[in-house]
Amino acid sequence: MSVAAAQTVVVLGGGVGGQVAATRLMQRLGTRARVIVVERSTSFTFSPSLLWLMVGQRRPETITRDFSKLSSRGIELVRATVTEIDTEGSRVLTEDAVIHYDYLVIALGAEHDPALLPGAAEYTHHPYDLAAAIRLRDALAGFGGxxxxxxxxxxxxxCPAAPYETAMLIDGYLRDHGLRDRSTIDMYTPEPLPMPVAGAFIGHSVAAELAARRIAFHPRSVPSAVSADAITVGGTDVPYEFAVVIPPHRPPAVVGSTGLAGASGWIAVDRASLRTRAANVYAIGDVTGIPLENGLMLPKAGVFAHGEAEVAAENIARRIEGNLSEASFDGHGTCFLEVGGGKAGLARGDFFASPAPAVTMQRPGRLWHAGKVGFEQYWLRRWI
Ligand SMILES: Cc1cc2nc3c(=O)[nH]c(=O)nc-3n(C[C@H](O)[C@H](O)[C@H](O)COP(=O)(O)OP(=O)(O)OC[C@H]3O[C@@H](n4cnc5c(N)ncnc54)[C@H](O)[C@@H]3O)c2cc1C
Incomplete structure (x- = not known):
């Protein structure tokens, strides 16, 4: 009797999607597969908690986990930066190694490109990675209004909600510190409404939450430059004493080597199976560009990276087992929207609905805030 050789499944990126995909593959396949995660960082930060950290409600060590924990599940962890993905040769290159695969999952997320907004890196803050969120927290602590x-x-x-949560949490922070009456908060976005992908009802609901907190909302406003005391938006200089700018995002540079990018520059996939156009190569999470019926893209959110990872892992497991049926990602997602003051709303729906995503929002309250805290604890205990 011949015994089939174990298949090598390589997962690029150990973030939300990569962790879920690698863990599920190990659970499904055991010794029938060698599961390798290639990750450049030493530790994982649970991104939603960065917003609480920014206003002093979390410490870095409580929302961060060492990637080495993945090894305890039998996953092989390669700590390296992926420099090239060669789908013709079924191999991945890092600075000092070549890793061959039978199946590949690309879960490299999105990168920031501060150079796309001159002055932003020098003069503004953001909560979009751990080091930046710590700097924002420290600067806010020294802000006098x-x-x-x-x-x-x-x-x-x-995360379509995160900038709006940022504004409302800063509002709450300024109230708690007796600084709100000597402060104004203005929010600028290129979007026509908050979270337009989720539809007009959600957009107007979030706009109403901003208005209730005296946060002036300026849609269709594209920042073009930042100086030490003003942001240029639509050709007008808007003076500030404290600026938070969500940095420009771009696909990871290595995506260019794959030949898998679609018109958006992000990796094109079959949205149900998560297959790319290269044989045995799947892509999940923020690195993908999935067009929706309303002309917008599926949001870059952990909830979708997680759901897609489950499907991609299942499909690879089935292929290795010789089962040609495919699991499908259905585009459903749920997101808590923190509004400050210990309250959150809950948006959920079907983003693959036609002609547009069908998303509803539960009114903000303490229950959904508790739900968001519970979700954080679940993630940090269950996954890494
Ligand atoms: C402040 C904030 C709040 C958020 N809140 C929410 C929320 O409430 N709900 C929600 O659903 N989503 C939220 N998100 C979005 C969510 O964090 C991302 O959508 C999710 O992490 C995407 O998962 P991913 O696996 O695609 O990418 P990531 O989790 O970013 O993982 C990518 C991994 O790839 C690694 N990597 C990148 N390039 C290389 C390379 N060349 N070589 C090796 N490794 C590499 C990175 O180090 C990283 O670990 C939030 C994001 C932010 C910033």
Whole structure:
């Protein structure tokens, strides 16, 4: 009797999608597969918690986990930066190694490109990675009130809700510290409404939450430059004393080597199976560009990276087992929207609905805030 050789499945990136895909593959296949995760960082940060950290409600060590924990599940962890993906040769190159695969999952996320908004890196803050969120927290602690500007540099960016949560949490922070009466908060975005991908109902609901907190909302406003005391938006200089700018996002540079990018520059996939056009190569999460019926893209959010990872892992497991049926990602997603003051709303729906995503929002309250905290604890305990 011949015994089939174990298949090598390589997962690029150990973030939300990569962790879920690698863990599921190990659970499904055991010794029938060698599962390798290639990850450049030493530790994983649970991104939604960065917004609480920014206002002093979390410490870095409570929202961060060492990637080495993946090894305890039998996953091989390669700590390296992926420099090239050669789908013709079924191999991945890092700075000092070549890794061959039978199946590949690309879960490299999105990168920031501060150079796309001159001055942003020098003069503004953001909560979009751990080091930056710590700097924002420290700067906020020294802020004595004044003109606050929260701006979205460009589209797309990770987590449609996060910039709006940022503005409302800063509002709550300023109230708690007796600074709100001497402060103004203005929010600028290129979008026509908050979270337009989720539809007009959600957009108007979030706009109403901003208005209730005296956060002036400026849609269709594209920042073009930042100086030490003003942000240029639509050709007008908007003065500020404290500026938070969600940085421009771009696909990871290595995506260019794959030949798998679609018209958006992000990796094109079959949205049901998560297959790319290269044989045995899947892509999940923020690195993908999945067009929706309304002409926008599926948001870059952990909830979708997670759901897609489950499907891609299942499909690879079935292929290895010789089962040609395919699991499908259905585009459903749920997102808590923190509004400050210990309250959150809950948006959920079907983003693959036609002619547009069908998303509803539960009114903000303490229950959904508790749900968001519970989700954070689930993630940090269950996954890494
Ligand atoms: C402030 C903030 C709040 C958020 N809140 C929410 C929320 O409430 N709900 C929600 O659903 N989503 C939220 N998100 C979005 C969510 O974090 C991302 O969508 C999710 O992490 C995407 O998962 P991913 O696996 O695609 O990418 P990531 O989790 O970013 O993982 C990519 C991994 O690839 C690694 N990597 C990149 N390039 C290389 C390379 N060349 N070589 C080796 N490794 C590499 C990175 O180090 C990283 O670990 C939030 C994001 C932010 C920034």
């Amino acid at each position: 004044g003109r606050v500007v929260v701006a979205i540099a460009s589209l797309p960016y990770r």
